[in-house]
Every structure is written in C-alpha cells, then in structure tokens.
Amino acid sequence: MLEKRNSQILENRINHSKLVQEHVIKSKEFKFAKLVGTYFAFGSEISTNLIIEHARVLGKKVALPSVEGESIAFYEISSGKYLVKGRFGIMEPLPYGPVSRVDLLLVPGIAFDLKGYRLGYGKGYYDRYLSENKPSFSIGLSYNSQLIESLPRSNYDEKLDAIATEDGIHYI
Numbered sequence: 001m002l003e004k005r006n007s008q009i010l011e012n013r014i015n016h017s018k019l020v021q022e023h024v025i026k027s028k029e030f031k032f033a034k035l036v037g038t039y040f041a042f043g044s045e046i047s048t049n050l051i052i053e054h055a056r057v058l059g060k061k062v063a064l065p066s067v068e069g070e071s072i073a074f075y076e077i078s079s080g081k082y083l084v085k086g087r088f089g090i091m092e093p094l095p096y097g098p099v100s101r102v103d104l105l106l107v108p109g110i111a112f113d114l115k116g117y118r119l120g121y122g123k124g125y126y127d128r129y130l131s132e133n134k135p136s137f138s139i140g141l142s143y144n145s146q147l148i149e150s151l152p153r154s155n156y157d158e159k160l161d162a163i164a165t166e167d168g169i170h171y172i
Contacts, residue, residue, distance in 0.1 A: 013044060013143070014047075015166075016046075016143050016144075016166040017041075017046045017047045017143075018047075018050065019166040020046050020141055020142070020143070020164050020165060020166055021046070021047065021048065021049075021050040021051050021141075022050070023164050023165075023166075023168050023169050024051055024106065024139060024141070024164050024169070025050065025051060025054050027139075027164075027169055029104050029136075029137045029139065029161075029162075030051075030055075030104060032103070033055075033060060033103035033104035033136070033137075034060060034061060034103050035060065035061040035062075035063060035076075035099060035101070035102055035103050035104075036051065036052075036055045036060055036061070036062050036063070036102070036103065036104045036106065037062075037063045037064075037065070037074045037099070037102035037104065037105040037106065037135060038051060038052060038062065038063075038064065038105075038106040039064060039065060039090075039106065039107070039108050040064055040083065040090060040092070041108070042088075042090045042108075045108045045141070046108065046141035046142065046143065048106060048141070051106065052077075061076050061099070062076065062077055063075055063076045063077065063093075063099045063102060064077055064083070064092060064093045065092065065125070065129075066086060066092040066093055066095055067086050067087050067088070067092065067125065068095075070123075070124075070125075070128070071125060071128050071129065071132075072125045072126070072128075072129050073095070073098055074098070074099050074102060074129075075093040075094070075095055075096060075098055075099065076093075076098075076099055077093045082094060101133070101135070101136075102133065102135040102136070103135065103136045103137070104135065104136065104137050104138075104139070105129075105130070105135035105137070105138040105139070106138075106139055106140075106141055107126050107130075107138055107139065107140045107141065107160060108120075108140075108141060109126075109140055109141075109142065109146070110146065111142075111146050111147075111148055111151060112140045112142045112146055112147050112148070112151075112160075112163045113147070113148055113149060113150050113151040114147070114148075114149055114150070114163075114170065114172075115150065115151075115159070115172065116140075116159040116160045116161065116162070116163070116172035117151050117153050117157050117159055117160070118140050118151070118157075118160060119151055124156060126158070127156055127157055127158045128156075130158035130160075131156075131158050137161050137162070138160045138161050138162075139160065139161065139162045139163065139164050139169065140160045140162070140163045140164070141164050142163050142164065142165050143165060143166065144165045144166055144167060146165075147163060147165055147170070159172065160172065
C-alpha cells in the first residue's frame with residue numbers, strides 16, 4: 001500500500017491532498033475546534049499545510065507531535081517556534097508548550113478501513129496517544145487508494161471517528 005501511495009503521479013498527489021484538506025477545513029469538527037492536533041507530512045502523506053494555515057488565520061491553536069520515548073506528545077506551534085528533525089527524520093516542534101487536550105486530531109497512515117481503523121508505520125504511537133488522550137474528534141487523512149474495506153487489527157488498535165479522502169469525509 002505504501003509503494004502504491006509513493007508511486008502516484010506527483011501532480012495527482014498534490015491535487016488530491018488539497019481536496020482532502022479542503023474537506024477537513026469545511027467540516028463542522030474543524031469549525032468548532034479550538035486546538036487542532038495535526039502532523040507535518042512526511043514523504044507522500046497527505047499534506048497538512050493548508051489546514052495549518054487556515055487554522056492560524058481563524059485564530060485556532062495548532063499542535064504537532066513530538067516522539068518522546070515510546071509515545072508522542074503534542075506541542076503548540078506558532079510563528080515564533082521552530083521545527084526540528086525528529087528521530088525518524090520527520091519535522092517536530094521543539095518541546096515547549098505541551099497541550100493537554102486536542103479538539104480535533106488529524107492522523108496519517110498507510111491504509112485506512114471503512115470501520116475507522118488504520119495501518120500506521122508499526123510503532124503504535126498514534127494508537128497509544130488515542131487510547132490515553134481521547135481527543136474530541138479524530139480524522140484519518142487518506143487518498144482514496146489507501147481506503148479499503150477492512151484491515152486486520154489487534155486489541156491495541158484505536159478506532160478513528162472519520163476518514164477524509166479526496167471524495168469527502170467518511171464518518172464512522
């Protein structure tokens with residue numbers, strides 16, 4: 001699935017990523033969120049740049065994850081704070097301004113299913129975060145090509161509330 005995502009034509013990936021972000025920005029969950037927890041896209045993941053920019057224009061707080069041992073913590077970002085390369089080469093915020101509760105959590109993944117489960121990169125960071133911190137609402141960001149009927153899952157896998165694709169938001 002990752003190979004399939006990586007092999008998409010760049011122009012299509014950019015256009016589809018933009019559509020996914022626009023669906024999130026138009027959602028009622030985004031509208032009412034005061035603090036948006038998102039990620040800084042890595043490789044061929046759905047970009048979050050438009051979402052971050054739009055949230056800032058609306059005066060919302062934005063937080064990005066930082067890997068800390070076997071878990072992730074979200075830290076508020078602002079124009080005065082810098083991003084650094086984290087343990088896996090992914091841009092992370094400096095560990096300053098931790099947030100205690102995320103209203104809307106946007107989650108990356110390799111594959112998603114119609115039941116709200118996802119296949120990540122195998123470390124379980126987002127599943128642990130979802131299990132311990134329960135954001136008000138969670139949305140996986142996915143290309144249509146990453147959305148499948150059902151994924152195998154374990155007792156540790158956490159269900160998302162919705163999946164956003166270029167076709168719209170699929171509420172679970």
